[in-house]
Every structure is written in structure tokens, then in C-alpha cells.
Amino acid sequence: MHSKRKTSLRVGSRLGKYRIERRLGVGGFATVYAAFDTVLGIKVALKIPTPELVSEALLEEFRREARLTIQFDHPNILPIRDATFIDDHFVIITPLAERTLDDRLKKRMGFELAFDLLRQLLDGVAYAHEHAVIHCDIKPENVLMFDDNHIRLADFGIAKAAQKTISGSGTGTIGYMAPEQAMGKPSTRSDVFSIGLIAYRFFSSKWPEYPFEWPLAGNATLRRRAHGDLIAVIRKSLAIKPRQRYRDAGQMLSAFERTRTKAIRYARRHRATS
The missing domain is CATH 3.30.200.20 (Phosphorylase Kinase; domain 1)
Incomplete structure (x- = not known):
């Protein structure tokens, strides 16, 4: 020792x-x-x-x-x-990163930047999920920002291999974790929930809070900024029951990417008329 x-x-x-x-x-x-x-x-x-x-x-x-x-x-x-x-x-x-996503969220963020940051986050977590790893602590403080708004997910310190049994009470950060993770039963769907919380914050400027019942705080802003198809993706990711969410970040990424054209067009149109 x-x-x-x-x-x-x-x-x-x-x-x-x-x-x-x-x-x-x-x-x-x-x-x-x-x-x-x-x-x-x-x-x-x-x-x-x-x-x-x-x-x-x-x-x-x-x-x-x-x-x-x-x-x-x-x-x-x-x-x-x-x-x-x-x-x-x-x-x-x-x-060494320039700052964390938590730092960046303290300032106003344009729709297209938020959309791209979310895509990058989903891409990284999808890769981890493909390798049978659950992060278990996805939150803005663990998302690091580099030049040109390039982000990297850090701190796999409590990540778990999906094949292994996870015992004991929930690991993660209260406020950013799925309900079942708090009960000590995390899965790839738990990471999806945490990403959904960040997505909701991006487009509504509010953090969703337990019991996560719709409409959540900031719903009016969300509806004004985000196309209905994008809102549907976020809402599915935040389903209370894990089986009602996307099975992993890869599946959520595919659904998210399908909203790109409509979502960006909708946001630009709103910006032009506001």
C-alpha cells in the first residue's frame, strides 16, 4: 500500500x-x-x-x-x-477542457448549438452502450467542452459493464438519474433518461424535477422552441417506466437524427418571427 x-x-x-x-x-x-x-x-x-x-x-x-x-x-x-x-x-x-457543459449552460445557447451538442453526447454514449458500458452519472459537470464546441463525456468512474450484476443502492447524482437507478437498478435506459433531462434543459431552460410528470416546468418554452417530433423524442426518453424509453443511446440517437430537418427549420422560422 x-x-x-x-x-x-x-x-x-x-x-x-x-x-x-x-x-x-x-x-x-x-x-x-x-x-x-x-x-x-x-x-x-x-x-x-x-x-x-x-x-x-x-x-x-x-x-x-x-x-x-x-x-x-x-x-x-x-x-x-x-x-x-x-x-x-x-x-x-x-x-484539458476549456470548460464544462454546466458552465456553458449559465449563458444563453442557440437552438442549433444545443442540437449539435446533444447529438455529440448521444454519439459518445451510444458508443459506450455498444461496448456494454453504462455511464451511470451523465450530468453537465461530466460533459467537457473543447475548441469549436466539441464535447467529450468524462468520468466513467462509476460506469458498469452491462453484463455484471449491480448491487447496493443507486450510484449517480441525485437530480440527474432515472428513478430505477436511484433504486440500484441502472441500465442503458437509465443513461437515456439522464440525456433526456439534459435535452429538456437545452430547449426549455428548465431542469425537470421529480416526479417528472408532464407538463413539466418550462413546457411553454419547450413547445415554442422545439418541433413536436423533437419534443416526442425527449418525452419518450423521460418516461418513468424504463421499458417505455429508448433501449439505449443508439436507438435514441437514430430517433433524434430523424427530427433534424424539421426541428432546425422550425427553430429558424420561430427565430425569424420572434
Whole structure:
């Protein structure tokens, strides 16, 4: 077992070849830093488990996340460049994003940008689902934005292989998870629900809340901005009963893409008359 270092990393300090530039955020299990790779001359993100919480079980979770994500090769999934011990810290190294989708949602977003971001998210999750992996924690904070509004889904730390039995209480973030996931029974349909919540927020400017009964808050704005076919896709993704949703992100993506022409034409027409 590696020793636990209690001190947090200071801005300007070094961790191996990485110079810490700023702290990006603190989660339940880890802190994420922006850093500069002094050998390669590039900026990266360092995800480091909180030292006081480090145990063999936690490290195994992080190792599993690294093994899982490093197998993925998709433009909308955040790649892991390395996962290693540096000066007694277990560190996962990834590309450095400009901001999170959560940050971007604090400003007004045009319809066509929202539509494209949703397509990218669905594309990445569909790829994970094809590889029998459920993300289990899809939320704006885990969607990272890069140049040219390119997004990548991060944090497969609690993702599960679909073939494996998932036991215990629900994992995920309250407010972004499907009802059955909160009961400890996530599936690909649970990820669909989480994407549906984000889609609803994109086009209504409101977050749907439990018990998720229609019409939801922001329904008038949704109807004004989105074509009925697009609303139908979002509504199906947010069905309370899992079997009434799309079976996975791939099926939702296909339905979503079929609305493209009508949805964009409708949005442009509304914009011209408003």
C-alpha cells in the first residue's frame, strides 16, 4: 500500500513532470487540477483521489476507470493519456477542457448549438452502450467542452459493464438519474433518461424535477422552441417506466437524427418571427 500524503497540491508546485496551474474542482473522491506537462509542453488535467480517502478499494475503482476508458476510441469520450503513481499520488491524466457543459449552460445557447451538442453526447454514449458500458452519472459537470464546441463525456468512474450484476443502492447524482437507478437498478435506459433531462434543459431552460410528470416546468418554452417530433423524442426518453424509453443511446440517437430537418427549420422560422 502506498503512503498517504495529506497535503493538497499548491499552484506552482511540481508533481513529477507536471506543474500545477490551478485547481479545477473537488468531487466526492477526487480533486482535478489544470497542469502543464513540462516535457511535452502541453496543458493537461490531473485527476487525483483525495489522499485521506485513498484505500485499495478506491484505487481499484480508479484503475478500473482508467482501464475502461483507455479502451475507448471515440471523439466524444474523454481519452485517458496515462494513469500512474507520481510522488505517492495516484494520478489520471487527460486532455484539458476549456470548460464544462454546466458552465456553458449559465449563458444563453442557440437552438442549433444545443442540437449539435446533444447529438455529440448521444454519439459518445451510444458508443459506450455498444461496448456494454453504462455511464451511470451523465450530468453537465461530466460533459467537457473543447475548441469549436466539441464535447467529450468524462468520468466513467462509476460506469458498469452491462453484463455484471449491480448491487447496493443507486450510484449517480441525485437530480440527474432515472428513478430505477436511484433504486440500484441502472441500465442503458437509465443513461437515456439522464440525456433526456439534459435535452429538456437545452430547449426549455428548465431542469425537470421529480416526479417528472408532464407538463413539466418550462413546457411553454419547450413547445415554442422545439418541433413536436423533437419534443416526442425527449418525452419518450423521460418516461418513468424504463421499458417505455429508448433501449439505449443508439436507438435514441437514430430517433433524434430523424427530427433534424424539421426541428432546425422550425427553430429558424420561430427565430425569424420572434
